[in-house]
Amino acid sequence: MDPSPKYGIVYKVQPEPPDPAACTPFEAGAVTFVLEYRVVDAERLEKAYAGRPEDLAEIRKLSPEGGFSDTGVSIHVFGTQDHHEYLRFDVFQDDPHYHYVHPSGDRNHWVPFDPIAGGDMFGFAMTCLRERLDSMLRFAGGSDLALTLDRKRIAPAVDALEKKARALQAEHRLAIA
Numbered sequence: 001m002d003p004s005p006k007y008g009i010v011y012k013v014q015p016e017p018p019d020p021a022a023c024t025p026f027e028a029g030a031v032t033f034v035l036e037y038r039v040v041d042a043e044r045l046e047k048a049y050a051g052r053p054e055d056l057a058e059i060r061k062l063s064p065e066g067g068f069s070d071t072g073v074s075i076h077v078f079g080t081q082d083h084h085e086y087l088r089f090d091v092f093q094d095d096p097h098y099h100y101v102h103p104s105g106d107r108n109h110w111v112p113f114d115p116i117a118g119g120d121m122f123g124f125a126m127t128c129l130r131e132r133l134d135s136m137l138r139f140a141g142g143s144d145l146a147l148t149l150d151r152k153r154i155a156p157a158v159d160a161l162e163k164k165a166r167a168l169q170a171e172h173r174l175a176i177a
Contacts, residue, residue, distance in 0.1 A: 008111035028157035042067025096121035
């Protein structure tokens with residue numbers, strides 16, 4: 001596949017690491033899905049990248065005035081053995097998007113989600129996990145991982161993740177109201 005995509009933006013800076021205290025893992029054989037409800041703001045990003053000055057400089061350079069801020073569920077896709085995050089779906093309220101995170105550590109391909117053409121980002125993410133995971137993993141540099149996927153283990157993990165994610169979304173909608 002062409003390493004220079006025609007859509008999205010490829011950054012060197014890696015996505016903000018997940019907060020283990022806010023994460024729920026769903027083991028699915030070769031991959032582990034991790035669900036996290038995130039509140040992203042400038043202060044949180046400053047803390048997350050404090051030990052990585054080059055990445056922090058890039059984050060600041062790319063930030064809108066006042067910094068990034070958004071909320072929503074993030075669905076991380078990790079290799080169970082290598083613990084590398086290959087994919088991330090940020091089902092955010094204002095700026096939904098997803099990431100292909102190459103294991104080389106020098107490619108974070110950020111892709112904006114178009115809700116007009118794509119509909120609901122959460123539904124899109126669930127479809128990707130159920131039907132497109134192998135091809136997305138290959139594009140993210142996880143070709144060997146994609147070969148070891150077991151659909152019989154993925155399906156129940158995605159079902160459980162979807163149920164928990166919908167509950168989290170509802171809980172946070174009520175908290176905002």
